[in-house]
Amino acid sequence: MNMFDFTLHAPETQGVRSSDIIEFIRRLCMNKPGQEPHGLILMRHGKMIAEGYFKPFGQEYRHTLFSVTKSLVSTAIGFAVQEKLVSVDDKISDYFPESLPDPLDPGFEKLKVRHVLMMSTGLDDSHVPMGIEGMAAGYDVPAAFFRTKFLDEPGQTFRYQGIATHMLVLLLKKVSGCRLIDYLMPRLFEPLGIPRPDALCVPDGAELGYSGCRLSLRELALYAQFYLQEGMWEGRQLLNAEWIRMASAKHVGTDTVVHGPDWQSGYCFQFWRGTHNTYRFCGAYGQMNIVMPDLDMVCLLQSGYTTDVLQYVVDSFYDTVAAGVQDAAYDPDPAAELVLRKTCENLTLTHVFGDISPLAAHLNGYDCQGTDDFIRCTLQFAAGNCVLTLYDLHGRVYTVAAGLARPVLAPSTLADRWAAEPSAYNQAEATACFVNLNTLRISIRVVPTPTLITLDLGWTTDGLKLEMTSLRGRCDGGLSFTETK
Numbered sequence: 230m231n232m233f234d235f236t237l238h239a240p241e242t243q244g245v246r247s248s249d250i251i252e253f254i255r256r257l258c259m260n261k262p263g264q265e266p267h268g269l270i271l272m273r274h275g276k277m278i279a280e281g282y283f284k285p286f287g288q289e290y291r292h293t294l295f296s297v298t299k300s301l302v303s304t305a306i307g308f309a310v311q312e313k314l315v316s317v318d319d320k321i322s323d324y325f326p327e328s329l330p331d332p333l334d335p336g337f338e339k340l341k342v343r344h345v346l347m348m349s350t351g352l353d354d355s356h357v358p359m360g361i362e363g364m365a366a367g368y369d370v371p372a373a374f375f376r377t378k379f380l381d382e383p384g385q386t387f388r389y390q391g392i393a394t395h396m397l398v399l400l401l402k403k404v405s406g407c408r409l410i411d412y413l414m415p416r417l418f419e420p421l422g423i424p425r426p427d428a429l430c431v432p433d434g435a436e437l438g439y440s441g442c443r444l445s446l447r448e449l450a451l452y453a454q455f456y457l458q459e460g461m462w463e464g465r466q467l468l469n470a471e472w473i474r475m476a477s478a479k480h481v482g483t484d485t486v487v488h489g490p491d492w493q494s495g496y497c498f499q500f501w502r503g504t505h506n507t508y509r510f511c512g513a514y515g516q517m518n519i520v521m522p523d524l525d526m527v528c529l530l531q532s533g534y535t536t537d538v539l540q541y542v543v544d545s546f547y548d549t550v551a552a553g554v555q556d557a558a559y560d561p562d563p564a565a566e567l568v569l570r571k572t573c574e575n576l577t578l579t580h581v582f583g584d585i586s587p588l589a590a591h592l593n594g595y596d597c598q599g600t601d602d603f604i605r606c607t608l609q610f611a612a613g614n615c616v617l618t619l620y621d622l623h624g625r626v627y628t629v630a631a632g633l634a635r636p637v638l639a640p641s642t643l644a645d646r647w648a649a650e651p652s653a654y655n656q657a658e659a660t661a662c663f664v665n666l667n668t669l670r671i672s673i674r675v676v677p678t679p680t681l682i683t684l685d686l687g688w689t690t691d692g693l694k695l696e697m698t699s700l701r702g703r704c705d706g707g708l709s710f711t712e713t714k
Contacts, residue, residue, distance in 0.1 A: 243273040247565035249553040256545035265533040268446045273526045281573030285658040290677035291443040292531045295512030298442040303499035307472040314404040317343035328371035336379040344383040345393045346498040347480040352377045387481045391439035398438035409436040421451045453527040477508040489540025514679040533679030583662030602708040631659035631671045644675040647702045
């Protein structure tokens with residue numbers, strides 16, 4: 230049994246007001262179209278005081294984490310340091326002699342493991358291919374890393390670099406003989422009761438490291454609580470507190486980051502420092518896990534936000550929930566507690582529906598050839614749903630089912646292809662409506678990711694024209710189809 234069992238406690242018993250949490254949730258929902266919260270958990274003193282999911286997202290989903298993955302790499306290095314397999318003051322070049330060029334830039338004599346952890350390598354990585362697509366089988370990442378030129382001395386300047394985190398994954402394998410998740414299973418995940426996480430790997434087998442892991446919100450809550458307790462779990466010191474304090478301390482300034490004050494408060498060892506004496510392991514599009522030692526509290530969010538919204542989200546939490554926290558319990562407020570509980574049980578994201586066009590009766594079985602990104606398009610209408618199928622130039626087939634009167638949640642090859650990170654179990658929650666007599670719009674949420682896709686199918690006397698755009702996906706520039714006759 231973990232030190233808490235996800236029993237929901239009245240916020241007032243833990244010095245937090247239910248009304249403040251309600252206001253926080255309200256602010257999360259006050260955003261531009263396409264800016265969406267997916268789930269939240271709040272814990273104080275190791276007790277869960279709020280949990281909610283915006284349908285179609287739910288407790289059962291392991292959400293994309295993006296750069297929250299970096300914190301797992303940092304944690305693994307912490308365990309390796311604790312086991313004396315490596316030191317943060319070691320030169321990273323000492324661990325990769327087979328990948329060093331001759332001559333080696335003398336700057337690498339100064340580049341230590343700690344500089345890689347704190348994203349201040351001094352290197353210009355702008356020409357280094359990274360990502361699943363760029364890191365083909367046989368691609369030697371260390372060799373590319375050690376051929377990279379220095380812009381300044383290590384430790385001076387913050388530069389957010391995926392290759393730095395991936396080098397830490399490879400370093401871990403060098404010193405432990407284990408891949409990242411294998412190494413963390415007996416040391417972190419199993420003691421915390423977390424089943425083996427999902428992780429993206431490069432063709433040569435190593436985890437991507439700087440992104441690619443998926444965990445549920447409850448699993449993240451356990452991980453955040455582990456950090457809040459400085460590595461202590463059920464009476465065992467799994468990871469020494471000194472490492473936790475060092476890993477979560479500011480090591481380099483981040484004044485040039487434009488996201489807002491909570492991104493300008495400094496960078497730690499693959500964590501961000503924040504205002505209010507907080508630190509965060511966070512990922513793209515609003516995957517935020519705020520650890521607040523002063524308040525003995527953590528706030529966990531999974532979301533679909535763009536960068537310009539993130540500081541607003543953090544400020545909303547500080548200005549509502551955190552601002553009202555007190556050491557003593559509040560007087561019971563059963564009315565507000567009931568409203569909060571009902572609110573969390575009934576959270577849902579908005580859907581777009583519209584009138585059925587007379588054109589719909591003529592579109593069932595529509596099948597046409599095209600140009601541009603797709604060469605064929607078919608459309609089927611039945612039982613209040615429509616099914617769109619697209620065929621591309623390479624023989625791949627993409628299908629999505631959408632509801633005309635209610636959302637349809639189903640597996641979709643189209644959703645998987647254009648999600649921000651690929652996965653075998655992405656689903657599409659899709660709706661369809663005619664925004665005018667001649668234009669059918671299919672709106673898609675890729676679950677459990679932050680990707681939104683819009684397909685506009687317009688019919689004129691020249692035939693069908695399809696325009697595809699995505700938000701927080703892999704086709705943000707858009708794709709198109711034009712019918713040929």
